[in-house]
Amino acid sequence: METFTLEQARSATASGGVLSANLKPIGSVFALEFELRSGVSAVLVASVTKKVRKFANLVKALEIVQDLGLEGGRYSVAQWHPNQIDADRAVRPDRATALRQTHESARWIKSQVESAYQEHIEGRSEVEDAGAFFADLKAEAVL
Helix, strand or coil: CEEECHHHHHHHHHCCCEEEEEEEEEECEEEEEEEECCCCEEEEECCCCCCECEECCHHHHHHHHHHHCCCCCCECCCCECHHHHHHHCCCCHHHHHHHHHHHHHHHHHHHHHHHHHHHHHCCCCCCCCHHHHHHHHHHHHHC
16 A cells, blocks of 8 residues: 655646545544555555544545545445544643643742732732832843
8 A cells, every 4th residue: 555645645636646535444533545546545644754644523534635626435434433532542741741830830820929919918018119119120120
């Protein structure tokens, strides 16, 4: 089986080498498979990773088929398993770690703001006159 990036699929379609596009189920997602005039088939892959491009949203897959100028094709749901969606979802531990750190930072900032607000409410704030405070800040910035 051959592989096509989106650009290669456009070129092959424009030259008349692609007969149709088929939606092929892979677990809970679908892949686009092209029937070629040569009798073999090709599957759409991502341009950078060269891995099979998977579509959870069939509308996006059909938009690509329409964009390529193809009018027909086949689909099969015989091997489609929509209940397998969690197994097919990409795991991104790097993003999970980054989001955890972001939430921890947000909690820390929130606690600092609440603490400063409480000190101000209780009258323990060192800054009583906001005008004088900002004047001091401007003077420091000039230096």
